[in-house]
Amino acid sequence: MTDSIYSDLKQLGGATVMPTSPEEAELERVPNPQADVNYNVRFTAPEFTSLCPMTSQPDFAHLVIDYVPGDWLIESKALKLYLGSFRNHGAFHEDCTISIARRLVGFLEPRWLRIGGYWYPRGGIPIDVFWQTGEMPKDVWIPDQGVPPYRGRG
Amino acid sequence: MTDSIYSDLKQLGGATVMPTSPEEAELERVPNPQADVNYNVRFTAPEFTSLCPMTSQPDFAHLVIDYVPGDWLIESKALKLYLGSFRNHGAFHEDCTISIARRLVGFLEPRWLRIGGYWYPRGGIPIDVFWQTGEMPKDVWIPDQGVPPYRGRG
Amino acid sequence: MTDSIYSDLKQLGGATVMPTSPEEAELERVPNPQADVNYNVRFTAPEFTSLCPMTSQPDFAHLVIDYVPGDWLIESKALKLYLGSFRNHGAFHEDCTISIARRLVGFLEPRWLRIGGYWYPRGGIPIDVFWQTGEMPKDVWIPDQGVPPYRGRG
Amino acid sequence: MTDSIYSDLKQLGGATVMPTSPEEAELERVPNPQADVNYNVRFTAPEFTSLCPMTSQPDFAHLVIDYVPGDWLIESKALKLYLGSFRNHGAFHEDCTISIARRLVGFLEPRWLRIGGYWYPRGGIPIDVFWQTGEMPKDVWIPDQGVPPYRGRG
Amino acid sequence: MTDSIYSDLKQLGGATVMPTSPEEAELERVPNPQADVNYNVRFTAPEFTSLCPMTSQPDFAHLVIDYVPGDWLIESKALKLYLGSFRNHGAFHEDCTISIARRLVGFLEPRWLRIGGYWYPRGGIPIDVFWQTGEMPKDVWIPDQGVPPYRGRG
Amino acid sequence: MTDSIYSDLKQLGGATVMPTSPEEAELERVPNPQADVNYNVRFTAPEFTSLCPMTSQPDFAHLVIDYVPGDWLIESKALKLYLGSFRNHGAFHEDCTISIARRLVGFLEPRWLRIGGYWYPRGGIPIDVFWQTGEMPKDVWIPDQGVPPYRGRG
Amino acid sequence: MTDSIYSDLKQLGGATVMPTSPEEAELERVPNPQADVNYNVRFTAPEFTSLCPMTSQPDFAHLVIDYVPGDWLIESKALKLYLGSFRNHGAFHEDCTISIARRLVGFLEPRWLRIGGYWYPRGGIPIDVFWQTGEMPKDVWIPDQGVPPYRGRG
Amino acid sequence: MTDSIYSDLKQLGGATVMPTSPEEAELERVPNPQADVNYNVRFTAPEFTSLCPMTSQPDFAHLVIDYVPGDWLIESKALKLYLGSFRNHGAFHEDCTISIARRLVGFLEPRWLRIGGYWYPRGGIPIDVFWQTGEMPKDVWIPDQGVPPYRGRG
Amino acid sequence: MTDSIYSDLKQLGGATVMPTSPEEAELERVPNPQADVNYNVRFTAPEFTSLCPMTSQPDFAHLVIDYVPGDWLIESKALKLYLGSFRNHGAFHEDCTISIARRLVGFLEPRWLRIGGYWYPRGGIPIDVFWQTGEMPKDVWIPDQGVPPYRGRG
Amino acid sequence: MTDSIYSDLKQLGGATVMPTSPEEAELERVPNPQADVNYNVRFTAPEFTSLCPMTSQPDFAHLVIDYVPGDWLIESKALKLYLGSFRNHGAFHEDCTISIARRLVGFLEPRWLRIGGYWYPRGGIPIDVFWQTGEMPKDVWIPDQGVPPYRGRG
Numbered sequence A, B, C, D, E, F, G, H, I, J: 001m002t003d004s005i006y007s008d009l010k011q012l013g014g015a016t017v018m019p020t021s022p023e024e025a026e027l028e029r030v031p032n033p034q035a036d037v038n039y040n041v042r043f044t045a046p047e048f049t050s051l052c053p054m055t056s057q058p059d060f061a062h063l064v065i066d067y068v069p070g071d072w073l074i075e076s077k078a079l080k081l082y083l084g085s086f087r088n089h090g091a092f093h094e095d096c097t098i099s100i101a102r103r104l105v106g107f108l109e110p111r112w113l114r115i116g117g118y119w120y121p122r123g124g125i126p127i128d129v130f131w132q133t134g135e136m137p138k139d140v141w142i143p144d145q146g147v148p149p150y151r152g153r154g
Ligand SMILES: [Ca+2]
Pocket: A133, A134, I037, I038, I139
């Protein structure tokens, strides 16, 4: 069983090595098989980790990405490796979240894209970062990401 | 107790066999008894399963379909058999979700239709697919589908 | 302690008998004491049951009704008896939900009305039915009905 | 430590007696110290109780009040006593909820006000009452009251 | 990076084919690297599906397996393939749940094993099946499986 | 595909009529295919309804039954019809819950049985009824039924 | 439809007046129709209110009562009136909770009784009071009351 | 309305000043009016704050205290002031939690006491501290404190 | 690993002392590295505490701040110290919440800012305060703050 | 403000470097200031990550550790660094969870210790690992870790 739209992929199914930095990571894309309609694809990545650029201590985040594909779909295994490439990379919360989104925007040229970065608390105060490429398209359905707010204890 | 609008149905109440592919599955429809008003019908199918076209491993999804009927209602047993027919069929998440919706659109000619496909995680990252035929009709009530976001562990 | 706006009611406070069919049930109404403002009244009826018209097996639903009263308020005990009158009555999910709403619309002439019918699953796939008389009035507050989606198991 | 805007208050800090009826209760107000911006103040009163005017049996409600203050803020202890004054007072659900809101509107002349009255079930069917003085102001932030719907059992 | 205790495994890392029946599925095991202490390993399989032996319609279940390993650990990929092999196999709920557990008991000779089978509702009434090989060992920690009960709607 | 242990069943698969009283309902049983081990089977029936013997008004309950089968398993369709037969039958909460359990005990001769009856509130105060045939067997696993407590509103 | 075990009741079905103090309230009891087995009956009373004996301000509590009946069942309407009689009665949290339980113990002579009094916070710190007549009987099933703990905000 | 067992209290009802250290805080106690039975009293204090002894930064905790009173009840306002006295006091999590409990043990001589200290995360890792004076008394009912575990984000 | 945009910061990484009043606290800011797009940054501060200006008793709140940065980002450690500086400062709920927001507005000149102050209950009635600088910007994504409403008990 | 029991610590408060392997990480301990009583200390570490030894892909877990200290308390910053040292280390789920616990047991000589390792799903099936050093001590209070079970989607 094969699928011709995937025939150019390099990483899917073969042996893969985690790239050591975001720059080294190679995104891959496949033609959108339903490009004549506008729909939303959501990736939920609860396993994101990077390093604090000031202290080199690990930071953790739960990321959710929504996008309305144009001509291209992101290939999910390559996306996973790209996100994994931040493992030993220093980046601030705001900068890191926005730059992931912008790299996807540049690579996929989606009709619209949104990212939510929900960071684990440091100093008792978590930071969330929310971005989208512009006003939510009216005829496309983009459900709320629904991540529960941080509550402290009790 | 019978209902004449159901008198042409083939599968309801009789013995039924699960169709072996989506193509083989036969949808059925009945006249909409309240066609002079616009309302929304929601089907929730937490038991959807198909195969990955690359690896033939099973995939699972929780599907929710909202539609505003025009002249026709979908018959629910036939819908169930149609969804069951993906059991041994290979399909990508995005393609599969959208094509189910589009087959219903073609068959029912609804005034509006929305599908949410909430797929179980693979590689730690679940994919959700959201589509609707166009902007949500203003005078019809379409509640949020309310499926909780994927949270990982903890 | 009495209240003159209730002085014409027949069923409130006296002995009552559950009507044996929706047709037999008598709705009652009282003048709206706050008719000079637009507000929303919500009834939640988690105890609705009717029969399947094809098999005569019982069906169950959780119903929520929102309405903006005009000159009249529905009397709640009569509403309860009306809903109870479906106990031995055959009706399809879509038809039953919409017809309850339309009878209330005819009887109360509300400024606006909405019904949500959340039916228990049959064949693994529950059906929800959502209707309103028209676009939600802009200056009235109509909170989401907030019924959690069906989740299957796990 | 004192605060001059509170210097005219009668009930705060002194001994207080629960008023025996809503008419007897005296609301108090203080100048709004941030009157040059529009903001929302929410009171949540999970301890409201009144009597049924037909049967004199106690009724219970969870009340939530949102308002955008103009020149005045409600003093919270006086509000608490006013709400407590319904303890031995007969009032229907719809009428009681709306009249509390309207008394506050008359006394505070807020820029906008909303009340949600979430009544405990009687006869298996709870009633919720929702009112606001008009369309939600566009530049003010009024979060959903988020009270969970009644679910029956199970 | 390799691990000698895994050196005899056949299915891990290589291409794998879903076995077509439970009989055909081959379980695999590795030596328990911490066999000198008693601990509990839990597998949660929310993606179980089999066929009803009477009607050949698909059944779905959420399975949770706890076991205290003796000399052997189950290899997780082989377990996944074994569970997947029920996809086109007919089995009743009670029989199916218990037989999965007993095959693991025979193959792994664990110090203790427990299975919970939480089946999706049929006819409105779900069945759960709970088994363990004997009284819970006193010095081992076996947390509750904590699967929420079925609630119907509302 | 057939299963000989079910070959004597009368109601499964054929046309069925809801019995008009509990006395009229016929339970059915099949040999326990795993009778050499002790396990627990749970039925969750969120759709139970009966009548109040004093007022003939409908009562509703969410029932959960756990039992450790001996020689027999209850046949689930017959159980469903038996529970449905209370639809027009008058019974008090305590009596009704216990008598359902005791009829099952007499018919199945289980090694142990437990019933939880979670009744919808009347007069603001729900009643729950809990019974088991004796001390929980030590070597069998009986998870908590986990039905959430009644909370009123708010 | 009548039930002879209820034939001596005074308050059920007739007009009732809320007693003005606990002393004035008259409990009623009926013979236990299933007295040959040990089972648990739970009443949940989310609508309890009394007065603070120091300040005369209203206090509120959510009460849950479990008891294993001996020869008698409490009649639920009389129980409701008894609980309602605390409405204008001054009582401390600890004393009030325990004395309700002990009056029931004296009147019903149950085989075992437990009360949980979950009081609304005063000064930011709620008090819960828990009592039972003795060690939980081993062969009777007494589920946890499951009232969620107080959490403050956030 | 007064209550003689409270006649010796100094702080209740009068003006109070927050003590500036735990040593300065004065606990108060009243005779236990139900001392002939064993019951549990739970205080939930979601507003606890102290200082880190190393950095002087504020720490926060949610505290829950259960105790079975002997001859004395703690007076709740004095307890609140005692807990408030940690506001500017340096104390480690483990030491602080245990020493609060031990001061209460010394002052009240309860039959049994338990404390749960649920501290807000520092460095991503919250600490909880759990202590009780000894084995849980068998005939007294001590419900689980039920504080939800820390989950991070997502 | 350093980041030049942080090179002017005074408090980050060095020894810090909690300022003794809001006036004394020094906010710090860094250039917004993604200033060419509009995004939202959320801080959740579940550890806010101040004093009541009338009674000097501690008050507690859960604060959530959303802002769309312009040229500047708030430095999170300085924000934490600023919020901590209210620890021994008297301020009313409404005034305190709004003034924190306005100080941030003055210092950061954000494109938009919103604050939610969720205060712990006093007298059984919590107050929430909600403010934003103006209508929510249409092309920026500002998720609901999602703090659950206060529920009392039960 | 200092605390003599911490005077020998090397890592607390100074600059720290994440150790590159578990072997390199240095645990630190301080004398238990309340060693004359038995209490439980819980660490919750939702940010644990290691590498799969077969594929070098990252694995993630939520870890919870309970221990009853004897002469020593673990120093929390050193614990955090030790857990962080698994970031680039290959380890199987079962082995990794148990070996963390055993290193703590060797270093702290606690009276009792328990670990729960809740791993993120791989192949749709998460693994949880539970260990304790022996039967739960009877007079110490060890609350359930309460981590919710994995649910898949829907
Ligand atoms: Ca823009």
